[in-house]
Amino acid sequence: MQIKVLLNEDEIPRQWYNLAPDLPTPLPPPLGPDGKPITPDMLAPVFPMNLIEQEVSAERWIDIPEEILEILYRWRPTPLHRAVALEKYLGTPAKIYYKNESVSPPGSHKPNTAVAQVWYNKQFGIEKLTTETGAGQWGSALSFACALLGLECKVFMVRISFDQKPFRKIMMETWGGKCVPSPSNETETGRRILAEQPDTPGSLGIAISEAIEEAVSDPTGKTRYSLGSVLNHVMLHQTIIGLETKKQLEKIGEKKVDVIIGCAGGGSNFAGLAFPFVYDKIHGAEIDIIPVEPASCPTMTKAPYVYDFGDTAEMTPLMPMHSLGHAFIPPPIHAGGLRYHGIAPLVSGAINDGLISPRALHQLESYEAAVTFARTEGIIVAPETSHAVAAAIQEAKKAKEEGKEKVILFNLSGHGLMDLSGYAKYFDGELQDYALPDEVLKKFLKSIEGLPKP
Numbered sequence: 305m306q307i308k309v310l311l312n313e314d315e316i317p318r319q320w321y322n323l324a325p326d327l328p329t330p331l332p333p334p335l336g337p338d339g340k341p342i343t344p345d346m347l348a349p350v351f352p353m354n355l356i357e358q359e360v361s362a363e364r365w366i367d368i369p370e371e372i373l374e375i376l377y378r379w380r381p382t383p384l385h386r387a388v389a390l391e392k393y394l395g396t397p398a399k400i401y402y403k404n405e406s407v408s409p410p411g412s413h414k415p416n417t418a419v420a421q422v423w424y425n426k427q428f429g430i431e432k433l434t435t436e437t438g439a440g441q442w443g444s445a446l447s448f449a450c451a452l453l454g455l456e457c458k459v460f461m462v463r464i465s466f467d468q469k470p471f472r473k474i475m476m477e478t479w480g481g482k483c484v485p486s487p488s489n490e491t492e493t494g495r496r497i498l499a500e501q502p503d504t505p506g507s508l509g510i511a512i513s514e515a516i517e518e519a520v521s522d523p524t525g526k527t528r529y530s531l532g533s534v535l536n537h538v539m540l541h542q543t544i545i546g547l548e549t550k551k552q553l554e555k556i557g558e559k560k561v562d563v564i565i566g567c568a569g570g571g572s573n574f575a576g577l578a579f580p581f582v583y584d585k586i587h588g589a590e591i592d593i594i595p596v597e598p599a600s601c602p603t604m605t606k607a608p609y610v611y612d613f614g615d616t617a618e619m620t621p622l623m624p625m626h627s628l629g630h631a632f633i634p635p636p637i638h639a640g641g642l643r644y645h646g647i648a649p650l651v652s653g654a655i656n657d658g659l660i661s662p663r664a665l666h667q668l669e670s671y672e673a674a675v676t677f678a679r680t681e682g683i684i685v686a687p688e689t690s691h692a693v694a695a696a697i698q699e700a701k702k703a704k705e706e707g708k709e710k711v712i713l714f715n716l717s718g719h720g721l722m723d724l725s726g727y728a729k730y731f732d733g734e735l736q737d738y739a740l741p742d743e744v745l746k747k748f749l750k751s752i753e754g755l756p757k758p
């Protein structure tokens with residue numbers, strides 16, 4: 305029996321897929337501080353123009369430059385595995401497939417966009433990139449890409465993760481990146497927040513504000529900011545995952561997928577796997593497409609669809625998205641990459657158009673699933689990824705109850721070898737489930753009162 309499908313380098317997709325022109329309801333534009341749609345040049349201090357063009361592109365297919373492919377070849381195409389041991393353990397008639405994005409050198413899907421973003425910045429003459437990182441995956445992916453392409457990299461890492469996950473910082477430094485805990489003393493925003501709340505665990509929203517501030521205040525104009533998720537061009541770069549998967553499913557003889565699952569923080573690994581299949585769904589295919597989030601940060605399942613800032617200090621444009629409010633300070637759950645207050649506008653649009661069905665899961669069920677996966681398939685997944693594994697197991701059990709031979713596909717977005725402290729806490733019984741209470745959500749949503757509505 306074939307249990308994994310590999311592709312050769314020459315079978316890699318040569319174009320990315322852009323969902324924007326295919327969404328039944330076109331996305332509302334991002335807005336500036338005056339409530340009017342922003343123009344591309346307003347973004348120019350933050351991003352290089354070639355990426356801004358991708359951000360607003362209405363083209364369905366965008367060519368992947370050859371030099372980017374040459375770097376991606378180091379670990380792509382990634383394998384598609386069939387989880388036969390997990391299927392057997394569950395006694396399910398379903399077939400479970402996973403796309404293994406953990407095989408990249410930094411250990412997740414994030415280098416797919418990091419390499420592309422660094423390359424476009426370099427083309428534009430940029431010499432330094434700033435960014436934020438939650439669990440440290442994005443900071444290490446960007447440091448890795450900057451090392452390969454010769455750019456400087458500065459990473460603001462959410463304080464709680466900086467303290468909990470020291471090895472990610474060492475990875476960044478090994479690739480030549482500079483990593484500081486956020487809030488830091490190195491920006492106005494960081495100093496202000498530290499003065500108000502010296503013990504804050506930090507948040508992605510705060511770290512984004514700091515990274516943007518550092519980029520736009522460089523007097524040489526050679527620094528830009530890079531975001532690892534949420535934006536349209538990031539979703540675009542990640543679609544190589546789903547496009548490869550389509551070829552692999554065809555190779556192994558699967559004509560139809562029934563369920564597609566990805567965990568969702570900002571939405572990029574989910575979108576990367578799912579969007580090429582959302583295209584099929586728009587054109588009549590019957591597929592359940594499920595982004596999974598933690599119940600403690602229920603952006604897709606509980607938060608309203610609003611215009612909100614991408615960061616705490618209100619420096620970004622207003623984006624149309626489901627949001628817990630930019631003042632959101634997440635509870636310290638272990639899936640650091642799933643704690644962002646918003647979700648990609650393209651993912652929000654797909655939810656609103658009824659193309660995808662979000663689900664929220666608790667961390668204990670997710671860790672239990674991750675341990676089951678490690679003891680059957682052998683891979684220790686990232687705490688973020690555990691949410692996708694748990695949903696895949698739920699679906700496989702459902703298929704068993706219904707006696708249906710479904711095909712279930714999920715994205716193994718990253719390995720958890722740098723996040724073992726979360727596993728340790730799980731084994732020691734120190735983790736609890738936490739559903740965000742409605743009163744707390746209401747409080748955070750105050751930060752978006754008075755903003756325009758999409």
Ligand SMILES: *Cc1c(COP(=O)(O)O)cnc(C)c1O
Nearest residue numbers: 441533569570571572573641718
């Ligand atoms: C960053 C990260 C996520 C969450 O980010 P998305 O943009 O939603 O994909 C999920 N899994 C892993 C392994 C990550 O590193």
